[in-house]
Amino acid sequence: MFDKSKKEPEKAAASAPKAPASKPASAGSSGQTTTIGASITLNGELNGNEDLLIQGQVEGNIFLKEHNLTIGEQGRIKANAFAKTITVRGELTGDLNGLDKVTITSTGRVRGNIVAPKVILEEGATFKGSIDMDAKAVKPAAQPANAKSA
């Protein structure tokens, strides 16, 4: 179901309209980035210990502990997400907890609430909701009890 984009970055990027759209925000400490492709629809809890790029549709909760989450331009997400950094280039409805930073790029559309010590809205980004800019408030409390590593 998931592609390892580290191994085949060109293949993973093929479904995206622009090259930067499928590029993750940054590589995690493990050096791996998993891609959920544009044709994938996922419902439920999503947990992992590596960076994740979502180009498909996800409904549920996303928990990446200390890794980076990128919603690609084709990504359509209805989920609450917790990650080290979160970059939204597509659409997301839900609450975002970014341990370090949340970025909504010029193509990003977010409806929900953000908790992060640093929030960046690029020119053209769309956001409705509230932003809690308080480093003390960001704790990984959202991890589900039955969470398992990917």
Added chain:
Amino acid sequence: MALFAKPRVSAQVTQPVQPASSELGCPAFASLVEAMESRVEKEDAKFGILDLARASGNHIEFFSRFRCKYHIGDVLAAMESWPVPGEDTPVVDMETLLPLHHANGLDLVLAWDGLNYLHPELLPLLSRHLAARCNRGAWLHAFVYSRGDMPASPLRFDVLSPNRMRCTRITDDMVGAPCPPQRVLESRMPEFRVVQSRLLQNGLQEYLFQISGS
């Protein structure tokens, strides 16, 4: 129709009267930032901030210097078309127009130039709606045109520093500005009192209100 009701159609002109983008000093805003910093020094405050403009990276970045919960109101462009109490609309539900049920404990409302575009009968309703969510000592910052014409839609404000902003017009169309004097504003917003008022060089009057009883 704009605040205190100068008819829009008769006042409409097409000649721009100022550059599309200009910088202005904002001494009352600078005082506000200073007061917030002072409050932080005293009590490590966390602020509830309501920005009536659409989400702006500039605004968010500027206020990220404070521990805060920053609520995006995104109503400035819509305020002009809010329904006015009357036969067709016996009751105006402000919570529908500006949902604040998640925005308890506001310490600052950023109105920018939105009050100029609000129908006069709606200003008391908005004031009451905001005040109900405000903490003791909460501020409201606003720009109100004091003379002549104003752009047909609200300006975009970027904060360059605590005492300097850049305002950008998104339309060249101009309409008559309502130009309510301070006493009229205060009478229509009894929940707030003016703590600072400065006439800026471009004709905007900068107001810093604070919730009454503070």
